[in-house]
Structure formats: structure tokens, C-alpha cells
Amino acid sequence: MIKAGIIGATGYAGAELVRILTGHKDVQIVWYGSRSYIDQKFADIYRNFFRIVDARCLDDHMEELAEEADVIFTATPQGYCASVISEAILSKTKIIDLSADFRIKDVDIYEKWYGIKHQSPQFIGEAVYGLCEINREEIRQARLVANPGCYTTCSILTAYPLAKEGVIDMNTLIVDAKSGTSGAGRGAKVANLFCEVNENIKAYGVTTHRHTPEIEEQLSYAAGEPVLLNFTPHLVPMNRGILATEYASLKKPVTMEEVGRIYQEYYGGERFIRLLEPGTCPETRWVEGSNYVDIGFQIDARTGRIVMMGAIDNLVKGAAGQAVQNMNLMFGLPENEGLDLVPLFP
Ligand SMILES: NC(=O)C1=CN([C@@H]2O[C@H](COP(=O)(O)OP(=O)(O)OC[C@H]3O[C@@H](n4cnc5c(N)ncnc54)[C@H](OP(=O)(O)O)[C@@H]3O)[C@@H](O)[C@H]2O)C=CC1
Numbered sequence: 001m002i003k004a005g006i007i008g009a010t011g012y013a014g015a016e017l018v019r020i021l022t023g024h025k026d027v028q029i030v031w032y033g034s035r036s037y038i039d040q041k042f043a044d045i046y047r048n049f050f051r052i053v054d055a056r057c058l059d060d061h062m063e064e065l066a067e068e069a070d071v072i073f074t075a076t077p078q079g080y081c082a083s084v085i086s087e088a089i090l091s092k093t094k095i096i097d098l099s100a101d102f103r104i105k106d107v108d109i110y111e112k113w114y115g116i117k118h119q120s121p122q123f124i125g126e127a128v129y130g131l132c133e134i135n136r137e138e139i140r141q142a143r144l145v146a147n148p149g150c151y152t153t154c155s156i157l158t159a160y161p162l163a164k165e166g167v168i169d170m171n172t173l174i175v176d177a178k179s180g181t182s183g184a185g186r187g188a189k190v191a192n193l194f195c196e197v198n199e200n201i202k203a204y205g206v207t208t209h210r211h212t213p214e215i216e217e218q219l220s221y222a223a224g225e226p227v228l229l230n231f232t233p234h235l236v237p238m239n240r241g242i243l244a245t246e247y248a249s250l251k252k253p254v255t256m257e258e259v260g261r262i263y264q265e266y267y268g269g270e271r272f273i274r275l276l277e278p279g280t281c282p283e284t285r286w287v288e289g290s291n292y293v294d295i296g297f298q299i300d301a302r303t304g305r306i307v308m309m310g311a312i313d314n315l316v317k318g319a320a321g322q323a324v325q326n327m328n329l330m331f332g333l334p335e336n337e338g339l340d341l342v343p344l345f346p
């Protein structure tokens, strides 16, 4: 049995980790970490776990937890993992960090976009960017995995094959993405109150959202050239889900069949990527509650552009599901263990 500790188990991403790991046959959760609910029963906070999880929440003692756990998930705010990680901890246990602390290789870029000083830049080099479909082999060897963000997972996977194959002009790429409100976490904020979000759609973080450099960095590796792009997130009145619609000019005319073949070559064998039939657009409702990424595209011969579309559940493939997929790789388990979650509908 793999012993897993979750720091931040009481947040939305942490609670989703509890849900997935509770159904994972090779994992025992040994630590339900919290700041605000110490000693309270986890199932009293999230009553969907009534008579399923009996444990109480514990404080966030990483050093003590490292003695007990084979893997620690940090589902905590930006800056937390970097402020507690140490060689002593990493020599005893593996860490999968759901925050952005180790995602961006250039510490100056991290500090500029996140507005905080990085407390452990010495571990940035060894951290593996945990996008399983792209970095599978490195993840298997990793002690520290930087689990990608929700917008970034969806945006990168949707464009990756065409960026890698040089089909699109990367300097024309625009990523327009929409997210449900669980993406903002459980903490109370006026902007996320029912009356503020319901019956409304708005863009936010226009030209300044912190996921921009993460998408740019990963697509730069794919394209083999520096990438600058526009990323515009939107908040929509739903609980879960991300839809990314991405526009780019084609470098030369290509057919739907040719593009379909490229996607097939990269993702045809991927358990969690579903390439939709030509002309079918991804919808968040068909991936909700699951680890799937649904991808579709359409060529606009009139403008010479391609429109690529991806949908995920932000809390599953965008956070906890991907974290468990990473854990499976790190422990040599089948990648889909605990993740055969059929999407929910309605
Ligand atoms: N929500 C999403 O869709 C996604 C989130 N992420 C990332 O995952 C992480 C968690 O996000 P999310 O679950 O949404 O956030 P929440 O605000 O819902 O949860 C935050 C969690 O962190 C705990 N916490 C807060 N401050 C501290 C601290 N100083 N020390 C220890 N624990 C602390 C909270 O504990 P308590 O409540 O007990 O006080 C809570 O369990 C973030 O880094 C986020 O960016 C990544 C991808 C998607």
C-alpha cells in the first residue's frame, strides 16, 4: 500500500484528491491536512464522505508527515510548498505539488507573475513538469513533480501536437478559455459569490493572468522557439469545467484529414485524451468528474486559421486526477489506476 498525505485536503483540489484516492486500491490516505479545521472530522466538512472517511484533519507538519508517507500531495496556495520543502523531506518521500511553485523554470518569471519571492529555487531544476502525456518518462524517475495548472493543462494539450509539428504560426496563437468557479478555490471571495457569478460571464486577468508564462514556456519547448501568446481566461457560472478555444494561423494549407492524423499520431494511444470526430466540438459536461481531455478542431480555409478546442474538468485532469496519474507513474502503477471515472451527466 502506498501511504499518501494530503496537505490542503480541505480545499477543492484536496477534497477531489481524497475522492479519487479513496477509490484507489493501492493507496491509503494517512494525513488529511488542514489549517482551519484541525481535529475536525473530514466528513463533517465534506459530507459526501460520511461513513466513507472517518479520519480527522491534522495540521500541516511536513517533516512529521515525510516520516510516515510515501508521497505527499500539496494542494495549497502558491508559495506554501516552496516554503516547507527540504532535502531532508525529499530524501524520505515524493512530493506532488498542485501549486505553481515548481512549474516555471525561470525563477524571475515566477516571482514577477506571482508577485512572491521563491523560497526554494534550488529545487526548481529537478522538478518535473507533470503533464503525463508529454513528460511520462521523466515523471517515472521524479521525486518532485510540479502538477500543471488547470487552464494550462487544457491549453497546452490542445495545441501541443500542432506546435510540435510546426503546423501553426506560434506567434499568432490566441488562447481563449473559460472556467467554472471551483477553479478559484473554496476560500470566500466577493467575486465568487452566487450573485456575482450567476447569469454572467466575464474575462479577467486580461494580458496579466499568471498561467500565461506557464503555457508559453511549455509550448516553447514543443515548438523549439520562444512563444508569446495571448491568454484570456473567463469565469462562467458553472461549478466545474474548462473549455479552451485556441486560434492560430496555419503556416501552410492543410486538410482536416492531415491535422486529424497528427493528433492521432500523438494522442491515439492515450488513455485520457479523446479525439472527437471531425466537426464535433468538446463540451465540459461530457468530461465532468472524469480525467478525460476532449479535443476537437476546425480549419477555417477562408482566414487560413485553425480553431483548436479542448475541454477538461479543472478539478480532475486539471488538478487531482492528473496528480494521481503522476503518482501512478512515479510508483510504477498502471497509469489509469483509480482514474477510470466515467463522466457525470446531468
Ligand atoms: N481549484 C482548481 O481548479 C485548481 C487548483 N490548483 C491549485 O491547487 C492549490 C489548491 O487550490 P484549491 O483547492 O482551489 O484552493 P482552496 O482555497 O480550495 O484550498 C486551499 C487549501 O490549502 C489549505 N491552506 C491554506 N493556507 C494554508 C497554509 N498556509 N498552510 C497549509 N495549508 C493551507 C487550506 O486549508 P483550510 O481550508 O483547512 O484552511 C485548504 O485546504 C492551489 O495552488 C491552486 O492554484 C491547481 C489546478 C486547479
Ligand SMILES: CC(=O)N[C@@H](CCC(=O)OP(=O)(O)O)C(=O)O
Residues within 6 Å of the ligand: 098, 099, 100, 148, 149, 150, 151, 179, 180, 181, 182, 183, 184, 185, 233, 235
Ligand atoms: C476560475 C479561477 O479563478 N481559476 C483560477 C485558476 C486556478 C488554478 O489552476 O491555479 P494554479 O494553476 O495557478 O494552481 C485563476 O484564474 O486563478
